[in-house]
Amino acid sequence: MPRPDITLTTSSTSACPRVGYVTKMYPRFSETFIVNEVRGLERRGVEIEIFSLRAPVDTRFHAALADVAAPVRYVPRATRTADAWSALASAHERLDLRALPAATLADLLAADPEDAVQALWVATAAHDAGLTHLHAHFGSVATTVARLAAAVLGIGFTFTAHAKDIFHESVDPADLRVKLADARAVVTVSDHNLRYLHDTYGPDADAVVRVYNGLDLDEYARAAAPRLPGRVCAVGRLVEKKGFGDLLDALALLVADGRDVHLDLVGSGPQEADLRGRAAALGLLRDGAERVTFHGPLPQDRVRDVVARAAVFAAPCVLGADGNRDGLPTVLLEAMALGTPVVSTPVTGIPEAVRDGATGRLVPPGDVPALAAAVGALLDDEQDAARLADGARALIEAEFDVVGTSRRLLDVLESAAAPAAEGRAA
Template sequence: MPLPENRLPETPTRPRVGYVLTMFPRFSETFVLTELLALEARGLELRVLSLRSPDDGRFHAALGDLRAPVTYLPHLARSPKGSAVWDALRAAHGRLPGLAAHLDDVLALPAETGAAALAVATEAVAQGLTHLHAHFADTPATVARVAARLAGITCSLTAHAKDVFHDGLDADALRANLAGVDTVVTVSDFHVDHLRALAPTAHVVRVYNGLDLDRFALHTGRRATRTVAAVGRLVPKKGFDVLLEATALLARAGDPLRVHLVGAGAEEERLRGLVATLGIADRVDLLGPLPQDRMLQVVADATLLAAPCRVAADGNRDGLPTVVLEALALGTPCVTTPVTGIPEAVADGRSGALVPEDDPVALAAALRELLDDPGLRASYAAAGRARVEEAFDTRTNVALLERHFGVAGVPA
């Protein structure tokens, strides 16, 4: 039965939270699924509002454990016809407590974004949601911010990397989202400083992405000899070309190392060409994208993990790569770079090795040192596991996150 005009459903004793996502599930965003499952384990009632349907057909097995229903809104979020926008306004009229006060916010948006905000707000009221949370500070945050105002509920967002570090970003839109939600959650102290500088009035807090440590037991079995794992999308910010150059340096010096590279992306053809040009086809296995369980087995079996992240030419960079945390949890020593939040997980010379970005010589030297020294690897493995248990346990971190659901901190 339709709700009476300007009346919200009864508020539950705990927040009923709608997650606003561009696409769910997305194969590369395991951190979102991990977070949702951990919140459900705490007894939180969740809904997922996805602006697009999944487009690649690949899913992680843990998705089957999620209880939250998913509502897809692709008919409004992608190039809507005028009639669809009009239908969204008609559906919202009389149902959204904040429509009259915040209609200007809707009209200021591109048509597809405004239509999505109306649809999300209407779903929020219909489903009795008390709070919206968006992952990524760009379009999902814009939709959630305006939808929350229309629905008369609170809103938060999690800012990551591609949504805040990119030369092509709309800085004004980003600031509006940061300052216009009740809480900005972000994934490292580096991010906190960056976002507070962008939007001084925003309420910014750091909550690390976490891991379900019950699923990430310390790997104590045998590992392959002189094997380097690397995992991620094949894009410039991952620095996998630097890893291939470092591999070639070691191969020319007679080192029998082998590299297992997991992932897919726009750089795949270029990287395959580089493997051929460098003459290391017998040393590098390009494994393509793998389900999480198989990817983790590659990392657990490896001697070490290489994550030579860099700031790409367009400003894009990693925040704090989930695979680095997963390797630390599994006891696989890491060689990586001091980009953004990575040093908050990997302390150079204590829980791993940090080398300058875009430096294949330094990377090759660090890889060889670790490959040659089992005692150093054992030391890094123990310290890395301890660091993950200390700061990256998802059960602890989602408890911190939940504190910001339903808390009004910024005037609408």
């Protein structure tokens, strides 16, 4: 049952913007933060339609998707010249493209043809649905399309910048600068990101604000089940930035020290074969004495169970060779909410949640002995682990409850959408 303070009265919701959410791919198994965000806004009376630029490829989906009321529109991709002409004709019929400002027409002509066609499709569908604002997740292709579509309609757009879309070597700084400058507001998920964008892009980043990803704490109540002694867990895509190779090395050090430990590793990704090979080479997969379970991807309820039963949650994040890094992993927040003591690294926004000695333990990224020592110390000292878990839960309740984060995000969207009635969509 949703908490009563989430639901607004009819009079309060009448001024809410009608928002089109533009995503590269929806739903994605690893992007639960979008589902949490949409549900939080819908409870506040926001009408949302979701535009997905790519068809989903995941074979599993979280049960929480059933609570999302927003319809999903899968945006056609122009694979033939005829597709482009069809999108252009449909947009012209409804929107009278002859009235487009010269700058908007120039942007469309300069864009990648597929992006331009998808922008026209989104603009037409948003116009027909009476949407008053567009919001994109990640400052890459979804924001490219949202920016163009909003310009065609004469309405505002905003976007959420996470991590890969800010720090990865593939990011085009000039392109991101234009998006930051043109957006009515930009949300980012940590104070670290906020400082970086302000320091790097100066006045073009003046519209950036920080709104943390929120958790539904009705779903993430502190776990009461007994924890399994010696059980360590980690959750995430099996990619370099997660630092799971370091975690396997740390586990091997603990085993060599005579400890009875076991790692539950949840997730899939391109490094799976390498990580399995590494675990085998370290002697962690010997028959009858397996020290690691590779669970693959699991639905949210199963992930919660694994995390809730663990004695320690590890998120040994590192900076990838390509500049990729985690922003502030949602699963780390989930572990803290569930009361599982956490060990992580001071990468990007993580220290804003994991405050060393108060809400968890931080070790230098890539420092395997320090990681092993921190995990071992929490396994040994249940009293200290419980103290850190208490601090973590209190912080999550204060800063990361979706009740508060959705209120803050709605303030941003309402302010950004306010002038939309003067645009072409009116």
